[in-house]
Amino acid sequence: MIELEKFDKMYEGKAKILYETSDPNYLIQYFKDDITAGNGEKKDTLAKKGIYNQSICTTIYEYLSECKIDTHLIKSINSREQIVKKLSMFPIEVIIRNHAAGSICRRYNIRKGHKFSTPLLELFYKNDSLNDPLVVDALVTEMNWCDNYELKEIRQIAHIVNHRMIEFWNQYNITLVDAKYEFGLDCNLKIILGDEITPDTQRLWNKEGESLDKDIFREGNDMLKVSSVYEHINALINYQSIGQSHNPDYL
Ligand code: 5GP
Numbered sequence: 001m002i003e004l005e006k007f008d009k010m011y012e013g014k015a016k017i018l019y020e021t022s023d024p025n026y027l028i029q030y031f032k033d034d035i036t037a038g039n040g041e042k043k044d045t046l047a048k049k050g051i052y053n054q055s056i057c058t059t060i061y062e063y064l065s066e067c068k069i070d071t072h073l074i075k076s077i078n079s080r081e082q083i084v085k086k087l088s089m090f091p092i093e094v095i096i097r098n099h100a101a102g103s104i105c106r107r108y109n110i111r112k113g114h115k116f117s118t119p120l121l122e123l124f125y126k127n128d129s130l131n132d133p134l135v136v137d138a139l140v141t142e143m144n145w146c147d148n149y150e151l152k153e154i155r156q157i158a159h160i161v162n163h164r165m166i167e168f169w170n171q172y173n174i175t176l177v178d179a180k181y182e183f184g185l186d187c188n189l190k191i192i193l194g195d196e197i198t199p200d201t202q203r204l205w206n207k208e209g210e211s212l213d214k215d216i217f218r219e220g221n222d223m224l225k226v227s228s229v230y231e232h233i234n235a236l237i238n239y240q241s242i243g244q245s246h247n248p249d250y251l
Contacts, residue, residue: 004028004083014040015053015200021083025187026074029082031057035200035226037218039131046223051079052230053198058082059237060168060197067164069157071193072184087184087194090146093124093132094154096162097178101203101215107134113209119162121155126182153191154183161193169204172236174212177203199233 005022012018014036019028031050036043054076061073074083097104100114104122123140124132141148158181169176179202182195195201199213206212211219212233217226 015050016196018084025086027084027086028077029084029196031080031196035214035217037214039128042218044217044223046217046227046230048227049230052234053196053200054080054082055234055238056198056230057196060165061193063168064161064164064193064197067160069161069164069193070190072186072195084194085186085192087186087192089182089184089194090150090154091126092135092140092145092154092182093126094158094181094183095122095124095178096120096158096181097122098162098166099175099177099205101177119159121158150185150191157183157191157193165197165202173207175205175207177205179203199230204233 004026006028007020007022010018010020010027015032015034017030017032019030021028031054033045033047033049034043035046035049058073058076061071064071065073072084072087074085076082097116097120099116100110101112104110104120105112123135123137125135125140125145126132137151140146140151146154161181162176162179165179166176179197181193181197181201183191184194186192202213203215204212212229214226216222216229220226
């Protein structure tokens with residue numbers, strides 16, 4: 001691929017910055033050290049978090065690509081940055097839950113840990129000022145946040161990603177509790193998995209049911225523990241041999 005020049009900032013979110021590049025079809029995604037919870041109400045900085053998350057996200061997106069799932073990742077270019085496809089993002093967050101945790105427990109008074117017989121997919125309208133409210137399909141299509149065909153495909157892809165991610169974490173004896181996925185259209189109007197998959201966007205439990213994700217930050221103030229969890233997940237999937245490849249054929 002041609003060398004890209006980094007241009008102006010296009011968008012800055014809570015955990016990442018997107019930069020325009022010399023090629024209009026590609027962006028540079030930069031992972032920050034900021035960590036937030038409760039829609040930014042709780043904020044802190046965690047040294048090296050951006051490095052851990054960039055590395056974790058790259059490994060996961062390379063694995064999904066081996067599983068024939070289209071992601072926006074082109075390649076990692078340094079410890080904090082990736083070249084990604086420029087997408088026109090749908091303003092929806094797709095949450096898939098394998099076990100109950102977080103907002104669904106509060107919303108319906110469901111026991112934390114309840115295992116859903118079928119992975120439960122929920123859609124949320126991506127809007128910080130409204131606190132990302134839960135939405136039904138009819139409203140998503142009524143408001144043209146995406147059309148019926150796109151929504152059907154997004155649901156299908158999200159379930160496949162969830163299935164592959166369950167297998168991925170199983171290799172490390174980790175349970176994928178739930179995750180958030182975001183999708184967009186590329187320049188050929190193909191639906192592509194964008195944003196990131198990291199411990200910021202997934203709930204991960206070890207066999208003892210202990211959290212290995214951002215819940216440590218959401219629920220406590222021990223920043224050393226938060227840091228050690230992100231470092232541990234990065235080391236686990238990038239530096240520790242599990243005696244087999246990430247290649248899905250080995251799973
Ligand atoms: P909940 O609905 O329980 O708050 O979140 C469900 C899952 O989606 C969790 O894994 C959580 O980390 C992820 N998630 C939900 N909303 C957001 C969000 O706005 N930002 C990030 N990074 N993750 C989210």
